Each structure stands twice: as structure tokens, then as C-alpha cells.
Amino acid sequence: MSSFGMPPADIADLSRAEDRISFLYLERSIVHRDSNAITATDDRGVVHIPAASIGVLLLGPGTSVTHQAVALLADHGATIVWVGERGVRYYAHGRSLASSSRLLIAQAAAVSHRDRRLAVARTMYSMRFPGEDTTGLSMQQLRGKEGARVRRIYREHSKRTGVAWNHREYDKADFAGGDPINQALSAAHACLYGIVHAVIVALGASPGLGFVHTGHERAFVYDISDLYKAEITIPIAFDVVAEGSTDISADTRRRVRNRVHDGALLERCVRDIRMLLLRPENGAGIEEEEDTVRLWDDGGFDVAAGRNYEGIGDVDF
Structure with missing residues (x-):
């Protein structure tokens, strides 16, 4: 069935990075969307891959990808990289996998x-x-x-x-x-x-x-x-x-x-x-990034976004 126009995934539905397939390589296939899954079709049949499980989709030679498939991957915070055979050439990429800078x-x-x-x-x-x-x-x-x-x-x-x-x-x-x-x-x-x-x-x-x-x-x-x-x-x-x-x-x-x-x-x-x-110190693990937006402050720290700062810190000249 067609999945065009389905709403994007909720933040709560997105998989943690460590629970995803970090890199998925496809070649000589047509990449499309069926509900919340990416489909890869070749002469052997169709494979369904849950979009939330993909971190980076590597598209090798002979692949075609539909607009719906790209939109689904974007909704789930994944990215696409166009590569050579088995990923040994880099050609171009879509959005970054990272949700923060x-x-x-x-x-x-x-x-x-x-x-x-x-x-x-x-x-x-x-x-x-x-x-x-x-x-x-x-x-x-x-x-x-x-x-x-x-x-x-x-x-x-x-x-x-x-x-x-x-x-x-x-x-x-x-x-x-x-x-x-x-x-x-x-x-x-x-x-x-x-x-x-x-x-x-x-x-x-x-x-x-x-x-x-x-x-x-x-x-x-x-x-x-x-x-x-x-x-x-x-x-x-x-x-x-x-x-x-x-x-x-x-x-x-x-x-x-x-x-x-x-x-x-x-x-x-x-x-x-x-x-x-x-560069984690003392062998500590690297924390997962947060999907948040903050505002830069020249005092050397960030402040919360999404609020009105009128009147806070105003200086009279």
C-alpha cells in the first residue's frame, strides 16, 4: 500500500543510536518505502528494513531511491551516503546522522x-x-x-x-x-x-x-x-x-x-x-547527543531556547 503523506515519527519512537544498524549497504536495487519500513527490491525479491533501525544507508552502484524513502529516513534521523561498490568510493551525502552540532x-x-x-x-x-x-x-x-x-x-x-x-x-x-x-x-x-x-x-x-x-x-x-x-x-x-x-x-x-x-x-x-x-576523561563513556536547541551567550555558557528574553539583562545607554 502507498505510505505517501504519513506523518513523521514522534521523538519517543526514535531508536537510540546504539540500537540501530550503524551502516547498511545496498546495491543494484530499488529503495522505496512501505509504511515505516524501507524496502529494497531486486531480482531476488523484496526486503523490508525498519527505518528506525538504520543509522546510515550506503547506496552503491545500480541503486535507485524514491522521494518517499528519503523522507522516511529523514524523519527517523538517518542519513544517506552515495558510495562506490562496497562503499570504497565517496560521492555525495544527505543530511548528517547527528542530531546536534x-x-x-x-x-x-x-x-x-x-x-x-x-x-x-x-x-x-x-x-x-x-x-x-x-x-x-x-x-x-x-x-x-x-x-x-x-x-x-x-x-x-x-x-x-x-x-x-x-x-x-x-x-x-x-x-x-x-x-x-x-x-x-x-x-x-x-x-x-x-x-x-x-x-x-x-x-x-x-x-x-x-x-x-x-x-x-x-x-x-x-x-x-x-x-x-x-x-x-x-x-x-x-x-x-x-x-x-x-x-x-x-x-x-x-x-x-x-x-x-x-x-x-x-x-x-x-x-x-x-x-x-x-576526548572522554578517565575512561568515561561518551554520552549520547541530545536533540535540543540552545542559545549562545558571550558569558561562556548556553541558555535555553524557546523563551522570550525581553528585559533580561537590558542595559540603558
Whole structure:
């Protein structure tokens, strides 16, 4: 039956974030609405997914989505991200999954304050240097340690696979001009950037406000992606070349797709971003955001919205 024109869901009916399917990927199907469920139809039949259970709907190749389906997801506080096959490319996104700007405000505040920005950068590097203390290191020292670490990782995978390695060199305008391993690295990293970009915009953070990288619309995407390259994309690139691939770009994309298919990377990326930006102290959990609107006050605190402040704090001139 048609569900067009049904009223939006009440706040009390919305599911808590932790009770939702965090990311749902669909491809080669028609996405529509049936009552309060999203339907996905392909040549195998129709699947119904309760809209309240979805956090982010990832639309892959061959999908078509109706206006009614988009409206239903919006009513339930979900978002849509248009991606490549298995989510390895980011193309565009709808509204943020976030119901507040808390994450974005925290990101902007931290990136605008030298000491706080450095603290986030140090935490990012510490995630890549298990067991090493980065608290007293400058950005120059951190970059030096990272450079040495990356060179060591390249050498290790070169030895493991037998693939010759000289240095990282690539030209974005001339993909085919690089040697096979640099082509594979570029293809793998591009897939990772797409996945991370989708997570960042779904959470309501800014892809352009980076802590280590800066001045680019995807600076924060590059920051977060660097956390996973040594574990995911670098080994994949060396493996693809070692296997004698004749279509490095396509084979690398498929290998990354298969590696992240279980969704574990998406969940890990969400946790890492929230931890880095909200920075809970003493191991405390990160509180869920509230769907409330408040007013900013120059005294350093917020005040309640939805009331008339006439006569409160008036000054006679």
C-alpha cells in the first residue's frame, strides 16, 4: 500500500543510536518505502528494513531511491551516503546522522586552539605507535617518527612479498605513469579515503578541518585514514602486485572492498573519530547527543531556547 503523506515519527519512537544498524549497504536495487519500513527490491525479491533501525544507508552502484524513502529516513534521523561498490568510493551525502552540532563544535574548537590541536595530533600518532609515549613530542618530532615508521613498513612488506620498493611517488593526473606498487598504493588509499569520508560526514563532522593535514577539503579524511593504512591498504597493495595482477586498479579496489565488507572498519572509524574529538576523561563513556536547541551567550555558557528574553539583562545607554 502507498505510505505517501504519513506523518513523521514522534521523538519517543526514535531508536537510540546504539540500537540501530550503524551502516547498511545496498546495491543494484530499488529503495522505496512501505509504511515505516524501507524496502529494497531486486531480482531476488523484496526486503523490508525498519527505518528506525538504520543509522546510515550506503547506496552503491545500480541503486535507485524514491522521494518517499528519503523522507522516511529523514524523519527517523538517518542519513544517506552515495558510495562506490562496497562503499570504497565517496560521492555525495544527505543530511548528517547527528542530531546536534556537538561533534562539529568540538572539532572546530580543538583545531582552532594550538595546544588542543597538538593534543589531538599526538593522540593520532600514539594510535599508530603502540606502546610509545608521544605526550612530549613536537609536530616535527612526530612527523619524523611517522616517516621512519612508514619506511620500515614498506621495507617489511617488500621483503615479505618480494615486490621491489624504492620510494612513494605518484602523480594524481597520471595514474598509469607510476610503477605497479605505487599504482596499487594509490588505488588502495583512494578506497580508504572514500570509506572514511562517508563516516565523517555521516557523523556530522567536517572533512576539511584536519589536525595533522590542513588546507584541503579532505584534510580530516587524510588524518583518519592514516590510522589504518599500515594495517589495511599497504599490505593489500603489496599483495596485489606480488600476485602479478594485470589490472592493478580494479583488483586493488576489489581487495579493499572484500577486506572491509564485514563493517568492522566502519564501526572502528566511528569510535576513533568520536574519541578523538570528544576526548572522554578517565575512561568515561561518551554520552549520547541530545536533540535540543540552545542559545549562545558571550558569558561562556548556553541558555535555553524557546523563551522570550525581553528585559533580561537590558542595559540603558
